Structure formats: structure tokens, C-alpha cells
Amino acid sequence: MTPDLTKSERETLKAVYRHTRDGGEAHTGHLAETLGLSPGTVTATVKRLADRGLVDHRPYHGVTFTDTGRREAISAIRRHRIVERFLADMLGYAWNEADALAPAFEHDLPDEVLERMFVALHRPETCPHGFPIPVAGQVELPLLGQLYDLEPGDQAVVAVPGSTDPEVMSFLARLGIVPDVHVEVREKHPFDGPLVVRVGEHDRMLGEKVARQVHVHNVVRAHDSGTSGAAVAS
Numbered sequence: 001m002t003p004d005l006t007k008s009e010r011e012t013l014k015a016v017y018r019h020t021r022d023g024g025e026a027h028t029g030h031l032a033e034t035l036g037l038s039p040g041t042v043t044a045t046v047k048r049l050a051d052r053g054l055v056d057h058r059p060y061h062g063v064t065f066t067d068t069g070r071r072e073a074i075s076a077i078r079r080h081r082i083v084e085r086f087l088a089d090m091l092g093y094a095w096n097e098a099d100a101l102a103p104a105f106e107h108d109l110p111d112e113v114l115e116r117m118f119v120a121l122h123r124p125e126t127c128p129h130g131f132p133i134p135v136a137g138q139v140e141l142p143l144l145g146q147l148y149d150l151e152p153g154d155q156a157v158v159a160v161p162g163s164t165d166p167e168v169m170s171f172l173a174r175l176g177i178v179p180d181v182h183v184e185v186r187e188k189h190p191f192d193g194p195l196v197v198r199v200g201e202h203d204r205m206l207g208e209k210v211a212r213q214v215h216v217h218n219v220v221r222a223h224d225s226g227t228s229g230a231a232v233a234s
């Protein structure tokens with residue numbers, strides 16, 4: 001564990017994680033946009049993280065993690081997701097409110113308090129968005145597949161990223177497509193046509209653009225080896 005990460009350092013590590021999980025480098029301009037900070041502020045934080053051995057930042061190149069940095073980023077994500085769960089389950093906040101409120105105090109919680117929270121919440125497996133809570137010390141997070149990549153007969157559990165356009169989010173909510181809900185694909189129209197999914201008692205039709213914004217895990221494929229998390233690559 002790296003001691004005493006500040007709020008801005010942890011938030012920056014999380015943003016680096018988001019921007020590098022497809023294998024690329026994070027550019028400080030993009031990090032600044034994600035964090036809502038000026039590029040100068042972000043560059044200064046990145047430099048502190050580099051001095052502590054958590055990231056590498058080569059001039060004119062992007063930011064990448066060291067092994068320690070990646071571990072710290074995942075533990076920051078774990079911290080965020082547990083606090084989100086606490087806000088949603090114990091205090092009754094809506095799942096999309098919990099995400100926005102969590103950073104107000106997640107950074108000040110001692111590790112021990114966080115772990116007690118986790119136990120008091122009955123060791124939840126996902127955050128209120130439906131994303132997996134990593135186990136302590138985990139070094140890689142699974143990359144979730146997209147609903148649109150499923151085929152007819154496939155089943156999965158839904159996750160909706162907090163960054164989703166609020167209008168898209170409420171459209172999905174009206175269809176019953178919310179985090180942790182179980183769905184089954186009924187039809188997929190060819191040539192990037194719409195997807196029909198079974199949600200509870202209803203068949204719901206989604207355009208490609210929207211169905212790509214819905215993430216899925218615990219995928220059960222209709223036509224292959226069965227119960228593997230087929231859309232989950234790490």
C-alpha cells in the first residue's frame with residue numbers, strides 16, 4: 001500500500017485507469033477533461049504520482065501505470081464502489097446519485113473503516129451501477145462486454161456506467177434496463193439493426209447506439225461452451 005494518497009492523486013489514478021484500460025496511454029488533456037481540471041493542475045498531479053513511482057510520464061507521450069500504480073488505481077476503484085454501495089444501500093440514495101456523492105468522503109476513510117463497511121454491507125459483489133467490486137489486492141479488472149455484442153439466446157446481467165448520458169439512462173430505466181437486472185437477447189436485426197431483449201415480462205427494443213452503452217457481465221452464451229463469462233476479457 002502506498003500511504004497517504006491525496007484525493008486529487010486518487011482521482012487522477014482512477015482517470016488514468018479509465019483512459020488506459022484498452023491498452024493505450026492516457027493523455028493529460030483527456031485526463032483534465034475527465035477530471036474537470038486544468039491541464040496544468042493535472043500535469044502537476046501526474047508529476048507527483050511519477051515521483052512516487054505510480055505512473056510513468058514521458059515528455060510528449062502519455063501517462064502509463066507502473067505495477068504499483070495499477071494496484072493503487074484498482075484499490076481506489078474498490079474504495080469508490082464500496083462507498084457507492086453504502087450510500088445506496090444504507091442511506092437510500094439512487095444509484096446514479098451515489099456515484100456523484102461518493103468522492104465527497106471516500107478519500108478520508110481509513111482502510112479499516114472501509115473494510116468494516118464492506119463487511120456490514122454483506123460483501124457486495126457489484127457497485128450500484130452493476131460493476132464488479134474488485135477483491136482487495138486484485139491487479140486487473142475484467143473489461144465488461146457490451147449488450148450489443150450478445151447474440152439471440154444469450155443471457156447476461158446489466159451494468160450501466162455512471163458516465164452515461166442522463167437522457168439515455170432514464171430511457172433505459174423506463175424500459176426496466178437498470179443495473180443488476182437480468183436480460184436475454186431475443187432477436188438481433190442484421191446490418192447494425194436493433195436488438196430485442198427480454199427484461200422481466202417484457203420484450204424491449206433497443207437501437208445499436210443505445211445497446212452499445214449498456215454493459216454486461218456473467219454472460220451465458222446460447223451457442224458455445226455454456227456458462228463462461230464469454231464477453232469478459234481481462
Ligand SMILES: [Zn+2]
Nearest residue numbers: 084127128129
Ligand atoms: Zn458504480
